[in-house]
Amino acid sequence: MRIGILGTGNVGQALASAWARAGHDVVIGSRRPDDQELRTKLRELTAEGVRIDSPAGAAAHAEVLVNATPGTASVALLRTIGAPALAGKVILDVGVGFLEDGTLSHPVVSLGEEIQEAFPGTPVVKTLCTIDRKVMVAPDSLEGPGTVFLSGDDAAAKKTVRGLLADLGWSDDALLDLGGIATARGQENFALLFMGIATATGTYEFGIRVVLPG
Amino acid sequence: MRIGILGTGNVGQALASAWARAGHDVVIGSRRPDDQELRTKLRELTAEGVRIDSPAGAAAHAEVLVNATPGTASVALLRTIGAPALAGKVILDVGVGFLEDGTLSHPVVSLGEEIQEAFPGTPVVKTLCTIDRKVMVAPDSLEGPGTVFLSGDDAAAKKTVRGLLADLGWSDDALLDLGGIATARGQENFALLFMGIATATGTYEFGIRVVLPG
Numbered sequence: 001m002r003i004g005i006l007g008t009g010n011v012g013q014a015l016a017s018a019w020a021r022a023g024h025d026v027v028i029g030s031r032r033p034d035d036q037e038l039r040t041k042l043r044e045l046t047a048e049g050v051r052i053d054s055p056a057g058a059a060a061h062a063e064v065l066v067n068a069t070p071g072t073a074s075v076a077l078l079r080t081i082g083a084p085a086l087a088g089k090v091i092l093d094v095g096v097g098f099l100e101d102g103t104l105s106h107p108v109v110s111l112g113e114e115i116q117e118a119f120p121g122t123p124v125v126k127t128l129c130t131i132d133r134k135v136m137v138a139p140d141s142l143e144g145p146g147t148v149f150l151s152g153d154d155a156a157a158k159k160t161v162r163g164l165l166a167d168l169g170w171s172d173d174a175l176l177d178l179g180g181i182a183t184a185r186g187q188e189n190f191a192l193l194f195m196g197i198a199t200a201t202g203t204y205e206f207g208i209r210v211v212l213p214g
Numbered sequence: 215m216r217i218g219i220l221g222t223g224n225v226g227q228a229l230a231s232a233w234a235r236a237g238h239d240v241v242i243g244s245r246r247p248d249d250q251e252l253r254t255k256l257r258e259l260t261a262e263g264v265r266i267d268s269p270a271g272a273a274a275h276a277e278v279l280v281n282a283t284p285g286t287a288s289v290a291l292l293r294t295i296g297a298p299a300l301a302g303k304v305i306l307d308v309g310v311g312f313l314e315d316g317t318l319s320h321p322v323v324s325l326g327e328e329i330q331e332a333f334p335g336t337p338v339v340k341t342l343c344t345i346d347r348k349v350m351v352a353p354d355s356l357e358g359p360g361t362v363f364l365s366g367d368d369a370a371a372k373k374t375v376r377g378l379l380a381d382l383g384w385s386d387d388a389l390l391d392l393g394g395i396a397t398a399r400g401q402e403n404f405a406l407l408f409m410g411i412a413t414a415t416g417t418y419e420f421g422i423r424v425v426l427p428g
Binding site: 103104107108130140141142143144145146149151176177178179183185186187189190192193194195196197199200201203205206207208209210211212213214 | 317318321322344354355356357358359360363365390391392393397399400401403404406407408409410411413414415417419420421422423424425426427428
């Protein structure tokens with residue numbers, strides 16, 4: 001599958017590497033694709049076959065475009081690409097936005113919903129935003145199975161995303177489809193509890209598992 | 215221990231019953247303690263030794279006062295009792311507030327913090343608000359162990375609350391102390407993900423377990 005990734009931070013890098021290793025054709029987008037410092041930072045990725053292009057170039061390449069940019073900047077960046085260039089693609093949104101005071105930039109209406117509303121011709125699937133980048137690509141690194149959530153209005157887009165999650169190592173019974181894109185609120189707001197748990201346990205590398213009645 | 219419970223809904227009833235059965239001296243507070251309909255509704259509780267009094271009466275009785283009222287009404291109710299009458303007690307806060315549109319009444323600064331700020335002489339411990347009332351009092355009803363979180367600024371108050379959680383059946387290693395009362399934001403905001411999981415799984419009777427690195 002042709003995957004574009006917006007965001008050259010830790011999350012974008014981890015996903016780009018994992019999907020390239022799984023055999024996908026991955027382009028990572030940066031506003032400065034020719035910057036030498038960036039090229040040095042991403043040299044392990046390019047050695048794995050990941051190419052670096054502009055955000056618009058990554059989007060043009062993509063069947064699935066991953067938003068791994070800071071949630072405070074995501075919609076503005078996507079607008080520079082524009083709705084016509086995004087139409088018909090799937091946006092896999094893992095972004096969460098924090099303000100400087102540590103509160104969420106989208107405390108009521110989620111970033112996932114905001115992106116979906118801005119680009120109605122592009123189905124958005126929110127997922128993976130409840131776990132750290134290392135766990136995203138190594139679900140078996142945990143002491144037991146965690147749960148990954150999906151939110152989105154489009155069934156076909158969710159099926160595509162499930163396939164990409166499987167390529168990261170997530171078994172189908174670890175995935176919980178929460179419903180429409182409005183349920184992204186729950187996933188994004190979990191970031192506050194995530195930070196509390198990370199502080200309390202001393203690690204970002206944890207998951208949560210939904211435990212059902214026995 | 216002398217426990218007062220504010221809130222005669224499902225949560226208040228479940229906790230009152232469980233702690234009464236554990237041998238505690240429980241008074242449940244209502245603004246209409248002599249209302250016949252309420253007396254009928256709570257007759258199983260009174261048969262277990264729980265007494266019904268006014269909110270102020272329940273507070274006067276209490277070493278630990280449990281807030282199980284709707285989060286939209288909690289601070290106003292506590293103000294009718296007043297800071298002097300609450301001084302030196304522990305408030306065990308399980309409340310979460312929802313507005314009519316389903317969004318949180320305290321999306322940024324938590325209810326737990328708001329109560330703590332309103333009553334600085336009364337340590338507040340936030341807990342149990344990430345699970346359903348049935349799971350609160352029957353942790354072993356789940357297919358595996360869940361995690362219960364604590365938030366609060368006062369170590370002695372948290373120790374007291376840990377004892378009361380043990381009396382509900384929560385083992386010490388199920389409890390995760392997140393830190394100060396500001397971490398109540400994470401617990402309360404989990405309500406949005408809770409609702410999504412409940413809709414997706416068809417039950418409110420679930421927990422979440424923090425899964426650490428293997």
